[in-house]
Amino acid sequence: MTSSFVPAAAAGFGTGLSLIVAIGAQNAFVLRQGLRRQAVLAVVVICALSDAVLIALGVAGLGAVVTAWPAALTVVGLAGGCFLLCYGVLAAVRALRPGDGQGLSTRGTTTGSVRAAVLTCLALTWLNPHVYLDTVLMLGSIAADRGSLRWVFGAGAMLASLAWFAGLGYGARLLSGVLARPAAWRVLDSLVAVTMLAMGAMLLLRTL
Template sequence: MNSALLPALGAGFGTGLSLIVAIGAQNAFVLRQGVRGQAVLPVVAICAASDAVLIALGVAGLGAVVTAWPAAMTVVGLAGGAFLLGYGALAARRVLRPAEGEGLRAEGAGTRSVRAAVLTCLALTWLNPHVYLDTVLLLGSVASQRGDLRWVFGIGAMLGSLVWFAALGYGARLLSGALARPTAWRVLDGAVAVTMLSLGGMLLLRTL
């Protein structure tokens, strides 16, 4: 095995994690789904697969296409900001008016809730301009410095994304006992509301 492969793979893994681990709307959503035990597999799969596609585009050198379409990024920013504000408002409503038995419903997600989780996850992932900046532009530019090993670096970043979202989604179940009471869920929803509303507001301000 080429002695440069493992360092490039490790560098990609570490760089990918450093960009993904930061608290954001997507991570807050995955955490909530993980604690509830609802649609965890499809949510984790969507996040990891989406990152893999975007990282691959960045490694392939399509960052220039993103920067060449400022109008498209503005549209994504406005839509993403509005969506985050709406989702944050729903979380805030759950804090003020929690549903009956909220702390007990951690199992048995129906088809409707799975569909809603999938659509929400897709929106949180693809309507966030920062995702494109971090994966396509930043990771793509760092990968280009690796020359012939840029795809090894990219694979490392993809693995970092997969490991993080799997750990976040399935590891969150460890908190289910502590969040068995409705009061604890109100605290979690409060944190989600603050995260979503602040990120949505900042995204709209930066876009406008």
């Protein structure tokens, strides 16, 4: 049994990573916070801990409950779509009308910026129905096939989430030299705006 732990955990790690790495609103936000070095630890912890909770719920079998109550995903989809559209508009405004000191020199960890980052991260994480589909339903169903090793599989997926968000948040600073100029931030905010607006529109279209 012990010899089966490593393959099960590795399978969970690989499966979890394949679902998390896809470009999305949450990853774009973590990348931006990492580049600005604002509330990186809080954002990484929220993302990784949220995934861990959802993966645990999926492994425990909550996927059947979510499937039986589709109205819940509809409500989450509507709220999440509206939030992503609003966030995308704000990113577009930043790109079109950059403020003074748009570069990395404006980074900071004031209470207001940390609070805003935490609230935004929570919304991007918990108001995205794809998160529930990927973690609770998909990972949960795959873990169920592992039988007694389903929690080992789940632990591997949780580790993948932690490794990805930590690497994305803290590794982003390696690009600080490239993004030291305001023009580079306008490009980044433009990409964030396109990502958020596209995902928000798709969420609303699929939900309505």
